[in-house]
Amino acid sequence: MRTQLVRWGTVLVAAGLVAVPGQQVRVVSTLDVAMKVERDGRLSVTETVSVPPGREISRVTSLREPVDGDRERRYRVRDAVVTGSGSADVTEDELRTTISGNATVTYTVDGAVAELPHRQEVRWQVADGWDTELAEVRASFVAPVQRASPITCLAGPPGSGRQCGLAEVDHTGVVRAEHSPLAAGERMVLAVGLPTATVTANAAFVSAGLGWPWLLALSLACLLALALVAGGIVVLLARRRDAQAFGVAEPVEVLLRDGDRVRFSSPDGVLPGQIGTVMDGVVDVVDISATVLDLVVRRYLDVRPDGEGARELVQLNAPGPELHDYEQTVLATLLPGEERVLSLSRLRGRDLDLTPVIDAMYDDAVRQGWFSRRPDRGRGLLPPRTARGRLLAGQVRGLLNYLHSVRPADIPAADRELVFTRSLPYAAVLGGVERWVATFAEDERLAGRGSDLAAFLVELNGLLAESEHLRNR
Template sequence: MLKNWGAAAICAVALCAGSGTAAAQPSSAAGLPGTVGADVRLKLERDGRLSVTEVVTVPEGATANRVVPLRVPVADHRDRVFEVSDVTVEGEGKGTATASADELTIALQAGTSTVKYSVVGTVAKIGDTLELRWQPASGWDTALDSVKVSVITPDVPKSVSCLAGEPGTAKPCTSADLGDGRGVRATEISLGAGERIDVTVGLQEGAVPANARVEETSGLLAAFALTPATGAGLGGLVLLLLAGGTALWYLRGRDSRALGGAVGPVNVLVTDGSGRMAFASPDGVLPGQVGTVVDEHVDVVDVTATIVDLAVRNYVWIEEVDGHDWRFVRRNPADPSLSGYERAVYEALLPDGVDVVLLSELRGRRIDLSRVRDALYVDVVAKNWFARRPDAERNLWWWAGVGLGVAGVALTVVLALIGAAALFGLVAVVAGVALALGARSMPARTKRGSALLEHVRGLRGYLQTATPQDIPDGDREMVFSRSLPYAVVLGETERWLATFAGTRPGLYWFGEAEEGGDLRRFAQRFPTFLGALDGVLAQAGHLRSLG
């Protein structure tokens, strides 16, 4: 063995020599003046340890820092692990070097420094041969003008490969060859910051024991690693969301055009056979139905507008009493001309056996408006404005989204605990959240419903532009009254009242303690009545939360 190592020593001198008298001197780590140079000497010991000596020259006013990862991914959830020990720094330059389980860190200042350390894990069994692999230069934060590498092995090496450049590239080093005896030498001119030199030496079988160690990765980092499988899953989610968004755009596109396009003519004032002018809503839509078609919910204002409409149509008489309360009187019984939801409103206001009720009395009565809500949703589906009940559609997709999101969270936790692809669970979480957030947009109107939406815009335009002069004097009270519930549900009450105030005394469906006069007092008191009625209905029925 001494004879062998004597030959190795002679070879090392030959590898490190240049030509002429310089052959007996150590290689200089310095390149051009003012640049960083490195001379790295690797010696593979008989026990498989790799002894490393790095001679690095740093010019005045500069520093050089190196970080070498000691856990290198080699496959999905598998890392090759190197162990570095016995780290020292000597020389005129001030520097430090430390090694942990995860990385080797070297920090050098101006001058020539010699860094020494040992590495275990560089020799791997590849088929019938052994392979020594190490990166003598990598992770430097500054460019190196030149890097010289020498390798001494216990037996004659079989092959050498040297790659230099960005990690992952296959660019060969400036030079790399087998020396005489048991030596390998390589050189790289101008290595950029962050680039590496990767040296692989083929060894004779049995030259040293193989000590390469590959570990299965575990923990959250591995579980959430992006792999081809999880990448495909994420790509599938993106495609699914795009497809869902496209379908939603198609289904809701009619509504967007109806809300954003030009309003076509909507004629709500018609003349009957006797020459009298009357109000006719588009598609026969009732006030409460208008609100539900527009916002897809049953709201308190929908019920309020329906009560006003019942009074206008002579089912209920409304009378102001004592200046701060209102009385509802049954005028005509409910008949088949009332829709299902109108009958529900009528019976909630005046149940069987009750012909008169004060608004103040309703505050103490528990009014069940769930029947009104259900009947109104049934009506808009029966009219073919919606394919299915909007509330049921929202709830279905919301619960589906919540369920998928919860299942995704559970799946993520389980996969993370076992170190599997937890990103699949996150895919399910994202899909569930998107589904729950999109649930409010799921109730799609039919083509007829979207057309009605445009007609409702035209109806609002009529309420905003009509004047008393557009209506014959003898028909003005009726047209004003029949239009008023629609003004209530569409938020045009104040404008409608202001336009017609002072045009005609009294109303056939609304009485006041002070009789006579024109519509000015009604215009002043009616908003107060609406606010009081809205408050009672909201307090009694909690309708908005149910819708």
């Protein structure tokens, strides 16, 4: 409660509603956006804009969003109405709004719902193209069902992968996102996953269409030669972009602060078991082991002594729809049927079929939008990593920098255990678990728990690798 009061007190002061003795109050603009997707796929949007007296702000939002390659996504906005002091103008390509004072803008978006493999995604630019800084942007999203996952909220310059300050589902099932401040020209984008066939998909993806008519006059031989050269350049550039993604660490905020508290947040919501595939395009045993460790940290599983000097995995909580398909497959593979306990000693020499897990993890990498196709198919061709996947690869290097540089003193004591355990599977998949445990060596309880889980990970890695070897011999 104290954190909430401090936080809202800060907002009130920033908005000029509370005076601070001896200080000049900075008067700023804020934006609240309420979104609701209907069964027919239309997205109803209500924007509440607060502008200081005597000021006028405007925005230009493009209704064309570059995707990958030469494609773009096109939205259509209709029925734009401004209540209060302001105006709205909509063309085929842009939404323009001018506000002075306080006003409410309502409109309908077509094209916000895309059908992806195994799920739908509703995506809209909550704030984009404003010509002044917004002190705070708040957004809410409501759907016909209360099963929203995953949730992606990005805020910053166009093309950046910086996450919003807050993105969560509240106890009523409403998705809520916040970010402050949002600089002039920056944008905030919210994408919410929904179960397949929840609403009518209406996203429109079209070719950007460069239109070079003189190409039509070229002979077939010249066209073929040109295509071969262009294809080689595209492959070279794509591979170079992939290499650059590995070499450059994108800035990423891993520890999100709320007053005097912090919480761990991975870039683009990536899970430990997904990182390896994003980075090298290959599902390895360590990716599966990191997934198991992450399920332990998130209390779906527990590691306990079995009474005979060995360790055992125990299911604590039943998996629900919040888990990814590959996580469900990992659990079903290790604990098939009604089994709830697995002694690791039983895995030794066992011909465990990990193929369903590996397939599910490759499929997941495509489903998340990090690859245009499964990276294990068509090797040697054009690298299938998307722009989003390349950005995430750079952000993972930023995550690695966090694991190498954070100090216990950077984390409030009340949050230290949670941050330590949530980060541990990421350290494991990135090869830094020993370093991570050593960083917290002064806390004997955390270091002891980390050492136990690290030893479990080493044992599990060996058993799964042995199982794969037996299956492939």
